[in-house]
Amino acid sequence: MIASPMARHDPEQRLSILHLEDSLADHRLTVMTLRRAPLVFDIHHADSLEAFQTLMAHHPIDVILADYQLPGFTAMDAWQLIVQNPNHPPFILLSGAIGEKAAVDAIRLGIADYVLKDDMARLPHVMQRACEVHESRRLREQAVQELAASQKRLAELTEHLQSSIEQERAAIAREIHDDIGGALTAIRFDLAWIGRHSTQEGVRDHAQAATNMLQHAIGASQRIMMNLRPPILDQGLVAAVQWLAEDFERRTNVPVKMVASAPSMPLSDAVQLVAYRTAQEALTNISKYAAPTQVRIDLSDSEGMLTLEVADNGQGLDMRALEKPKAFGIKGLQERARMVDGWLDISSRPGQGTSLILSVPLVSTHPFTGDERT
Structure with missing residues (x-):
């Protein structure tokens, strides 16, 4: 027609x-x-x-x-x-x-x-x-059809970019571990040898100072590598989120209570990665903006649904701020959730804390692998 x-x-x-x-x-x-x-x-x-x-x-x-x-x-x-x-x-x-x-x-x-x-x-x-x-x-x-097609192309592009980012993170983490980490460790051994065998007190002092700075550099490289792709993910999501909670508590002195429905959960790499990044981003936002006195993390895989909730009792947020064009952090988490057929819910009131909940059905197949293995 x-x-x-x-x-x-x-x-x-x-x-x-x-x-x-x-x-x-x-x-x-x-x-x-x-x-x-x-x-x-x-x-x-x-x-x-x-x-x-x-x-x-x-x-x-x-x-x-x-x-x-x-x-x-x-x-x-x-x-x-x-x-x-x-x-x-x-x-x-x-x-x-x-x-x-x-x-x-x-x-x-x-x-x-x-x-x-x-x-x-x-x-x-x-x-x-x-x-x-x-x-x-x-x-x-x-x-409407053109808009739907455009949204589909945008979702596919977002998935491709997320996958590329995770692969690049894995590659960088591997280089830090294999090249930079190995080189720094070798230098530390050489400085220790110099400190032990030098007869000059000034040389030993310089060697000790250099060793201390080198240890700081090694620690920094390990932190960067852990943020890029923590090896603890190989031990499962529960262990990885527990490590995030402990690291957050150590850095901020804010107590974190974590409750998991099981010590381990049989999840695909894609779902594990999305849940881990969601918890990581949530804790980062809490440390920057919430000023809480307590944080709680609940992780459950019951009734065919993975549920991750990160809640705090901080100052809360204005939900209208999530609609701002540059609110990329939360938008990125929402896109990640969609990549594994999940969704993200956020509830908050000023002065009454914030709750972020990731829900992912575990019966779906997930073409995005997001493999970050080093």
Whole structure:
């Protein structure tokens, strides 16, 4: 079906009309009425369902006019033949034998409008309005489809970027562990040898100072590596989140209570990684903004659902802040959750703390692996 020219208000565009009518006199009257309007059109006449189907199959039709009662069938039979096609043209009843109730019922089923034959002068206006509505609906549906396709492409891009980021993190962590970590350890042994074998007190002092700075560098490299991809994830999500809680408590002096439904949980690498990053980001935000006196982490894999809740009793937040364009942290967590068919819920009130809950169904398959193994 082509888009309705009438919807573009261009009288020079040719309109293709199909008229389902068993009375030749009424058909001619319809043609005469339309010719009085500023229209350029072709009109195809059918007086049977077979002819109607043939014309619909071989001609691009912009609007259908149909008598209600025809020999052996009604306009609703013709309507049933086209209604399965979502792109069908507007269908207008043009009849002298239809009551108001039947017309209203037909419109409820999707018929565009109806015109009585003794009020034929209204037909051009009704056709124009029906075509405009039809075109508006078509454009709206097209926009919805394009938006859905755009959102799908954006979700695929986000998943690809997240996967690439995790792979890059794993590669960097591996280089820190294998190259930088190995080199720093070797230097530490050399400095220790110098300190033991030097007879000059000044050299021993410098060697000790360098060893202390080197130890600091080793600790920093280990912290960076743990943030990139902690090896403790190989021991499972419970152990990894427990390590996050202990590290948070050590850095902030804020007590963290962690409760897990089991000491270990059989989870895919993708789900483990999403849950770990969610807990990591939640604790980072708490340390930056919440100023709490206590944090609680609940981790459960019961009833086919992984649930991770990170809650604090801090100053809370304004939920409207999550809608800000640059609230990338939470948006990133929401996208991560969607990658494993999960979702993220956040509840908070100023002065009453914040609760962040990740929920992931465990019956789904997850194509994103996010493998960060070093």
